[in-house]
Amino acid sequence: MERVKCTLQYDGTLFHGFQRQPNKRTVQGELEKVLKVIHKGQSISIAASGRTDAGVHARGQVIHFDSDLGIPERGWLHALNTQLPDDIRVRSVEKVTEAFHARYSVIEKEYHYFVLNCQEADVFKRHYSYHFPYELNMEKIEEACRYLEGTHDFTTFSSTKSTVKGSKVRTIYEASVKKEASEIEFIFRGSGFLYNMVRIMVSVLLDIGQGRRQPEDIQYLLERNDRKLVGKTIDAHGLHLWNVIYKEME
Amino acid sequence: MERVKCTLQYDGTLFHGFQRQPNKRTVQGELEKVLKVIHKGQSISIAASGRTDAGVHARGQVIHFDSDLGIPERGWLHALNTQLPDDIRVRSVEKVTEAFHARYSVIEKEYHYFVLNCQEADVFKRHYSYHFPYELNMEKIEEACRYLEGTHDFTTFSSTKSTVKGSKVRTIYEASVKKEASEIEFIFRGSGFLYNMVRIMVSVLLDIGQGRRQPEDIQYLLERNDRKLVGKTIDAHGLHLWNVIYKEME
Structure with missing residues (x-):
């Protein structure tokens, strides 16, 4: 075998x-x-x-x-x-070797989420990027990303349908964003992600970019452990599982 | 109206x-x-x-x-x-104004053709780029592009199903190629293109890149006016109508 x-x-x-x-x-x-x-x-x-x-x-x-x-x-x-x-x-x-397990040996996962931020949709990106035509303050979004990084209980940012038993504490090593022309790319690297976690985080970050929330609200939201405090889970089609990193095997 | x-x-x-x-x-x-x-x-x-x-x-x-x-x-x-x-x-x-006609007022059209030149296909490009896993000599292809530019009778490079009556003389202002990582992008700008013309030209350029023909063969092929001298029409899905330029209207 x-x-x-x-x-x-x-x-x-x-x-x-x-x-x-x-x-x-x-x-x-x-x-x-x-x-x-x-x-x-x-x-x-x-x-x-x-x-x-x-x-x-x-x-x-x-x-x-x-x-x-x-x-x-x-x-x-x-x-x-x-x-x-x-x-x-x-x-x-x-x-x-049998010491490797695709699920249990993971030490880091990376997700990217794409947002097309311009007036008209682009047919070539319609399945791969979320179309969001409203103006965004990118500096506020960057500032908010700083609050997501680190080790936190992410209950507020996970689906209530999550089947995870036990701790919802996860560590995010990187939460960043870059914009090139009208395409925004969010990058998240972490020890693990709860169900819908990336899509809820992006939804809140877009709220912040629109001025509907402030970057420092993230801290408050993390502390409250309540999914009902944040808006909808953003569409799936902008989300890409980018990379999975494993323990070094000897 | x-x-x-x-x-x-x-x-x-x-x-x-x-x-x-x-x-x-x-x-x-x-x-x-x-x-x-x-x-x-x-x-x-x-x-x-x-x-x-x-x-x-x-x-x-x-x-x-x-x-x-x-x-x-x-x-x-x-x-x-x-x-x-x-x-x-x-x-x-x-x-x-009524002086404008989408077909008859055209003075220049631009097509791009994408080739993914690496071993394994890419699911995100499967509908937009032609997958070609064999090694190509890009310098030979560039050299061949020079022979396509200019005013020629393109009968050899057009489908026999072409319904164009009269002259098959067209002017190509630009035939060029660039490669970034494994993606090759062909660019053609011309006064007009015959049926299947871009796809037949790319097919011949790939033959040249593989060493199955020489760049200077283009000249001979253009002179012979015979579609049967060249290989198959390459797949449609790598082809993109990029831009259409019109007469300035006063």
């Missing part, structure tokens, strides 16, 4: 999210369907760094599975990409 | 090309459907700078139509974008 780690990208537009669901097209479902064919009818389960919702994209999702076929790394890359639909691509394959 | 000029973009992926066809989803069909609603059931025909094939995208297609509704420019922009599907966007609207 060998453990195979794959880094993959997918366009979330036409998937009902990552997780397998009966009669729905999901990323996990497509991957396991192909693995079953390669294993001549034997079901193979995959584990991922985490799920992504419907519409969310991935540039660097990581999964693993176990196989006794003994296929070399380049062979896996070819076998998978030949049979997968064209909105999922395996970018690299690596054989790892 | 007023003549209204619109500059629009569309994602060609889900259209059976630009031109209206019965029972098929086309860009012209969608535009005329919306114009009919705005004109309370009256059919309005549009004229475009030219057609585009299925899968071809537009960043700056230009159309015109005549209307007696007297709607101001910003009103047209809003009315159209509110009702058009999200893969067509009107970027600007301008009232023009």
Whole structure:
């Protein structure tokens, strides 16, 4: 038995999210369907760094599975990409030891969220960037990002549907924003993210950019641990799982 | 009666090309459907700078139509974008005189063709860039571009299905190529382009980049006026109608 780690990208537009669901097209479902064919009818389960919702994209999702076929790394890359639909691509394959687990060995995840900040929408970005036509004060948003960084209880910034039991304390190593022409890119790197956490943070940051809240409100919101204090969860399609970092394996 | 000029973009992926066809989803069909609603059931025909094939995208297609509704420019922009599907966007609207015609007043058109030149495909570019995994000599391609520029009979580089009667002489003002990371962008500006002309030129340029032909072969190919001398027409989805330039109106 060998453990195979794959880094993959997918366009979330036409998937009902990552997780397998009966009669729905999901990323996990497509991957396991192909693995079953390669294993001549034997079901193979995959584990991922985490799920992504419907519409969310991935540039660097990581999964693993176990196989006794003994296929070399380049062979896996070819076998998978030949049979997968064209909105999922395996970018690299690596054989790892059983000490590696796509979910439990994660030490850092990175998400980017794109906002198109101009009057008219752009057809080429409609599935990848959230269109927001109102003026934004970027300095206020940058200032607010400073309050998100660090170790906090993020209950206010997570869905009440979150299934996480226990602590909602997470550490954000980086919360930053840059703007190039009309495209705004939010970058979040952290030890982990709660359900909908990035999308709620971006929603609050846009409120701050519009002057509907002040940057220092973040501190108050973090302390209150109450999801009802903040507005809606922003649309999924601007969100991209960018990268997953793992413990160094010896 | 007023003549209204619109500059629009569309994602060609889900259209059976630009031109209206019965029972098929086309860009012209969608535009005329919306114009009919705005004109309370009256059919309005549009004229475009030219057609585009299925899968071809537009960043700056230009159309015109005549209307007696007297709607101001910003009103047209809003009315159209509110009702058009999200893969067509009107970027600007301008009232023009009857001397303007979207097709006959064109003095220059610009097309870009994108090639993704690396081993693995990229899901986010799969509809917008042609994936070509083989090594290319960019200097040879640049050299070949020089031979395409200027005034020539482009019969060899046009589809035999071309419906153009008369001269196939066209002037190319610019044929150039640039590469950034693994993305190659071809740029063609000319007085006009024959049917499939850009896609056949790119196909020959890739042959040259692979060493299957020499840059100076272009001259010979142009002189022979024979479509059968060159290979296949490259895929539509890498092609983008970039910009259309018109005579200055007094």
